[in-house]
Amino acid sequence: MSRYSIEEFIKQTEQVDKGEGFFELETPRMLEVNLDGQVWAKAGSMVAYHGEMRFVREGILEHGLGTAFKKALTGEGASLMKANGRGKLYLADSGKKIVILKLQNDSIFINGNDLLAFEPSIKWKIKLMKRIAGMMAGGLFNVYCEGTGMIAFTTHYEPLTLRVTPGQPVITDPNATVAWSGNLQPVIQTDISFKTFLGRGSGESIQMRFEGDGFVVVQPYEEVYMNSKQG
Known part of the structure; x- marks a missing residue:
């Protein structure tokens, strides 16, 4: 079989x-x-499937958040779809790496833009980070998932998980923060001097501060979300 033949590629x-x-x-x-x-x-x-399936798109903002925030969130990042049927479904998101977790009566927060798929047995609700809403173009909401079942989320390149222990807080860039344990409640803080170091001339540097006992997942990439006002 030739090294570059169609048969070898398949x-x-x-x-x-x-x-x-x-x-x-x-x-x-x-x-x-x-x-x-x-x-x-x-x-x-969805990139491909075979079998019999039906897809229904659903705006997750219908689950408890008012219409006031709809304009502030991106259309893609703010929508989920339900796939019903039997067969094989193939999912991907901009070539990002995929992480699969099996929750066993656990809970986790996942950035709304990074959640790829989850089983219907998982209970979920939207958490809006109101403090960030006025400061950032996007990445405003997170999905709180709890229960028992499979979850898949995505990261740009390889994720790094940092342990959070009492007395040892972890501070992260919101644009690089993918997920964190469900028992942690990050505090939003600003650092005026830090933005100078980054060479960003406008606005304060926004950071997420995690304290307690848990973990936070970060990616080696700052994901910048565009809202509808910025096109």
């Missing part, structure tokens, strides 16, 4: 069942959902 990249269950990492940046029922997924994340 052999190297062909989908292979790994038998891992409901969620499988088909590649580090492609999630396979073995669907028999329903799954929640980020709107626009």
Whole structure:
């Protein structure tokens, strides 16, 4: 078989069942959902499927937040879709790496833009970070997930998890913060001198301060979200 033949390419990249269950990492940046029922997924994340499926888009802001915040949030980041049916569903988000977690009566906060998919057994609700709302263009909301079931979220490049222990707070850049344990409540703080160090001429540097006992997941990338006012 020729090294660069179509047959060799198919052999190297062909989908292979790994038998891992409901969620499988088909590649580090492609999630396979073995669907028999329903799954929640980020709107626009479907890249392929086979079987019988029906997709319904749903604005997550209908779950408890008023219309006042709708304009401040991006359309993509503020929407989920429900996939119903049977078959194999393939999800991806801008080539970002995918992390799969199986919650066992656990809870976790995930940045609304980074949540890729989760089982319907997971209870979820939106948490708006009001202090940030007036300072940042986006990344204003997080999804609190709890219960037992599978969750998939995405990161730009490899994630790093930092332990938060009593007396040892962790401070992060909101644009690089992906997720944190459900028992932690970050405090938003500003650092005027820090923005000078970064060479940012306008606005204060906004930071998230985590204190207590838990963890926070960061990525080596500052994700900047555009809102509707900025086009």
